[in-house]
Amino acid sequence: MANTNVYVKKVGALFVAIALYIHHYIIITNDCKKILPQTKMLLSAEFEMTNMEEIEYCLGIQINKNHQLHMMELNQSKYINNVLKIYGMKNCKSISIPLEIGLKLIKH
Secondary structure, eight states: OOOTTEEEEEETTEEEEEEEETTEEEEEESOTTTHHHHHHHHHHHHSOOOOOOOOOEETTEEEEEETTTTEEEEEOHHHHHHHHHHTTOTTOOOOOOSSOTTOOOOOO
């Protein structure tokens, strides 16, 4: 079943994706200098829009960006710490995991 809240347009190597959640939206593109301003302009002409800031947190996922390195990090530490607090497990002991800590995934 397709998700009707995610819209994608691709022309050649350029793409833009818009994800909608209730009254929030996220615009993702591989061309922030040309496609992003055009997309915002077109959407603003059609819909009443506010708060076009960069996203930092969405649906329990914290988003950290490094523009110089063109990197984005996604983590759920804030969400996990909140769940641990709710269930009285904030001070529990951790166990090892099967993945190397700090493992960086790269595209081949």
